[in-house]
Amino acid sequence: MVDFTSNDTNTTTYDDTVYAAIINDDILDALQAAVVTPPLLAMFDLSGQPSKAVDIPIADAESAAAVAEGAELANTALSTSKATLTASEVGIMATITDVLDVSSIAATRGAQMRQMGNAVAQKIDVDICALLAGFATSVGSTGANLSLANLFSAIYTLEAANAPGPYVGVLHPVQIADLRTAVEGSSSGIFTGGGVRSGAGEIGTNEDTGYFGNFMGIDFYQSTNVPTANSAADRAGGVFSKDYALGMVQKWPAKTEIMRWAPIRGFVVVVSSMYGVGEIVDSAGVEITTDA
Amino acid sequence: MTEKKTRAKDDKGQFIADDPSTPDVNEAYVQEDKDSGYVNTKKFKKQTLKFTAQGKYPDGRKVPFKNMKTMKALQVDPDGITGNIVQLPWEATVNNGVAGDPNDQIGLKKYERKGFIFCVETDGTPIFSTLWDDWSEYDAYEAKKRKAFQGEAGKFGANATTSRTMAGV
Numbered sequence: 001m002v003d004f005t006s007n008d009t010n011t012t013t014y015d016d017t018v019y020a021a022i023i024n025d026d027i028l029d030a031l032q033a034a035v036v037t038p039p040l041l042a043m044f045d046l047s048g049q050p051s052k053a054v055d056i057p058i059a060d061a062e063s064a065a066a067v068a069e070g071a072e073l074a075n076t077a078l079s080t081s082k083a084t085l086t087a088s089e090v091g092i093m094a095t096i097t098d099v100l101d102v103s104s105i106a107a108t109r110g111a112q113m114r115q116m117g118n119a120v121a122q123k124i125d126v127d128i129c130a131l132l133a134g135f136a137t138s139v140g141s142t143g144a145n146l147s148l149a150n151l152f153s154a155i156y157t158l159e160a161a162n163a164p165g166p167y168v169g170v171l172h173p174v175q176i177a178d179l180r181t182a183v184e185g186s187s188s189g190i191f192t193g194g195g196v197r198s199g200a201g202e203i204g205t206n207e208d209t210g211y212f213g214n215f216m217g218i219d220f221y222q223s224t225n226v227p228t229a230n231s232a233a234d235r236a237g238g239v240f241s242k243d244y245a246l247g248m249v250q251k252w253p254a255k256t257e258i259m260r261w262a263p264i265r266g267f268v269v270v271v272s273s274m275y276g277v278g279e280i281v282d283s284a285g286v287e288i289t290t291d292a
Numbered sequence: 293m294t295e296k297k298t299r300a301k302d303d304k305g306q307f308i309a310d311d312p313s314t315p316d317v318n319e320a321y322v323q324e325d326k327d328s329g330y331v332n333t334k335k336f337k338k339q340t341l342k343f344t345a346q347g348k349y350p351d352g353r354k355v356p357f358k359n360m361k362t363m364k365a366l367q368v369d370p371d372g373i374t375g376n377i378v379q380l381p382w383e384a385t386v387n388n389g390v391a392g393d394p395n396d397q398i399g400l401k402k403y404e405r406k407g408f409i410f411c412v413e414t415d416g417t418p419i420f421s422t423l424w425d426d427w428s429e430y431d432a433y434e435a436k437k438r439k440a441f442q443g444e445a446g447k448f449g450a451n452a453t454t455s456r457t458m459a460g461v
Contacts (some may be wrong), residue, residue, distance in 0.1 A: 088383075126358050126424065127386045133378035136406040138367055143374055184313075227362075229378045231330065231342040231427040232349050236378050277386055282406065289376055 003058040034210030035121045036221040037128040040168050040240075042280060046087060053086040054249045056280055083280040085249040091272030092119045097174030098265045113256060116271040120254045122225070127277050129225040129248055132170060132238035142230045146171070146178035146290035148186060149159040154239045154286040155216065163241045163284040167218045171237035172226035175290055176212050179220075228292060235292045250275045298322040332429060334419065336411055337366060339375060341419060344426040355425045360386075363400060364420040364427070368407035380408065382422065 011018045044054045060079045067073055083189035094116060101109070139153045139285060150167075158167055164195070171179070212220040218239060229236040240246060259268040293353050300308040300322050310320040329350025345353050362379035400410070411419040418430045426434070441449040 060315075118379065123359065127381060127383075128362055130360065130379070130381040130386060130424075134380055134403060134406070138369070138374065138376060181313075227379050228349075228427070229423050230376060232344055232425065233342075234376075279402075287378070289378070 016195070027210075027267060030185065033126040036210035036223050037125050037170055037225075040170070040221070040242050040246070041128065041277065042243045044247060044249045046083060046249055046251050048235050052088070052251065052274075053084050053123075053276075056083045056085070056247065058281065060083060083249050083278065085276050085277040085278045085280075087138075087249045087251045087274045089272055089274045090120060090123050091270060092116050093268060093270045095261065095264060095268045096266050098267075101266070112269065113271075116269060117254055119269050120273050124275065125223060125272070125278070126129065126225045128248070129170060129223060129247065130227055130238075131227060131279055132287055133227060133236040133289075134279055135238055135240070135287040136282050137285075138287040138289055140234075140288050140290040142289065143291050144289065146175045146182070148179075148182045150288060150290060151179070151216065152237070154216070154288055157286045158239065158241065158284065161283040162279075163215070165217075166242050166245055167239055168242045169215075169218050169220040169237065169239040169288075170226060171212075171220060171222055171288065172235035172292070173222045173224060174292055175226075175235055175288065176178060176220065176222045176238050178290065179215065183215075229289050233292055234289050237288045237290075238285055239288060241281070245281055245284035246277065247278065247280045248275060248277045302346070315320070323403070336419060337373060337409060339366060339373060339377070341377065341411060343429045344427045346421070346431075346434075347423075347426060348426075348428075357421070358424040360424045361422045362424055363403075363422060364411045364417065365408040366411065368409060373409070377411065378408075379420075383444060 033096070042056075044056070047056060057080045060081060062078060064078055094112065096112065137157050139157065140150045155167065210223055211223050212222050214220070219242075226235050226237045228234065252272075253275075254271055254273040257270045257272075259270070260266050298321060300320060307430055308319055309319050317363040327343055329348065329352060330342040331345050334343070344350055349355060359445045361382045363382040364377055364379050367374045367378060380400070382400060404410070413419060420426075421430050421434045422436050423427045
């Protein structure tokens with residue numbers, strides 16, 4: 001009997017004819033949070049303006065009083081306060097050698113640009129999410145899952161402060177998961193009626209854009225850029241007045257520039273943006289800190 | 293680094309599946325004690341500050357590096373210190389309305405006015421790491437980490453004419 005198993009010709013013996021691996025034509029983007037927050041802020045465009053900062057005047061509330069017939073009214077000095085948003089630069093630079101550029105698959109250049117563009121976009125989102133912990137009013141308890149009562153308390157706080165609608169929420173996915181569970185577990189008629197869909201698997205099917213859904217009239221977004229609190233035991237999200245509580249000033253949006261740099265036989269790619277984000281009206285936002 | 297998790301097994305030695313009704317808990321794996329990831333504690337303003345390992349969440353996952361400086365602070369409400377500690381942005385870019393004030397280029401004064409108490413030593417040294425989402429103790433590690441990501445000042449940066457050198461125009 002011939003031994004067919006000995007000395008067979010395989011990819012090990014004939015290895016000079018086999019690629020170690022075929023590289024896919026496309027490059028997958030890194031898994032990153034969807035950038036959801038910039039459209040929720042009041043935007044101030046400073047492009048072409050001779051300043052790095054914008055002042056937003058805020059009229060103070062004044063009160064009128066009853067006056068007796070024939071009595072002279074006393075003057076009230078009307079006053080204002082202001083919030084200042086200052087822009088500064090954010091950027092990322094990469095020097096890419098000619099050797100890599102001419103020796104890699106066609107999709108490499110595009111992937112590099114996306115990597116750098118995403119880095120700047122993430123930075124903006126992280127900066128904005130960090131503002132949520134700066135609201136002076138906070139609801140939720142450390143170590144306790146987000147509850148419907150927490151949300152209602154946040155909404156009431158905003159309404160009691162006369163914060164203008166519409167309200168929007170930015171929460172961490174674990175807080176959104178708590179919200180789903182809370183809705184599913186609620187026996188209240190409102191959650192089983194037609195207005196709000198219930199069930200852990202039903203709410204928020206468009207997660208790839210970071211949009212969770214509308215709940216109690218509030219558009220909720222989820223992002224892993226929502227920061228931790230209490231030694232990473234919690235997450236600090238928030239609910240606030242859209243286009244009012246937080247603001248963003250921009251000198252230039254993310255732009256990509258490429259410079260040829262012959263001494264290194266390569267090219268330098270710079271992606272930069274000049275912007276600033278900040279709080280305009282503190283009482284128009286509420287922090288929601290709940291278990292991570 | 294890949295975190296190793298242990299699959300949970302029942303009495304017969306068979307793997308346990310995840311329960312979809314508890315989205316925040318994966319029953320398929322052995323549940324780690326949430327407090328097991330803290331390596332040290334410290335008393336500050338009668339509050340217990342818990343520190344994680346450097347660059348790690350309490351559950352052992354690695355903290356993704358975000359090039360942003362933060363300051364950890366105690367929250368205060370009318371009843372006193374709430375016990376909540378949050379991380380606040382500490383950069384000129386994220387200004388909270390006061391970065392335009394030359395006396396407060398890093399934008400922390402407004403937080404003080406709101407009542408936040410920064411977790412700092414008496415000489416102003418931060419108690420927590422100032423890295424984003426990093427709740428470890430402040431030390432030279434983060435200076436090294438930050439430098440590694442920021443890199444050296446480039447050749448083109450030396451003596452550049454900026455809005456700072458050419459003020460008043």
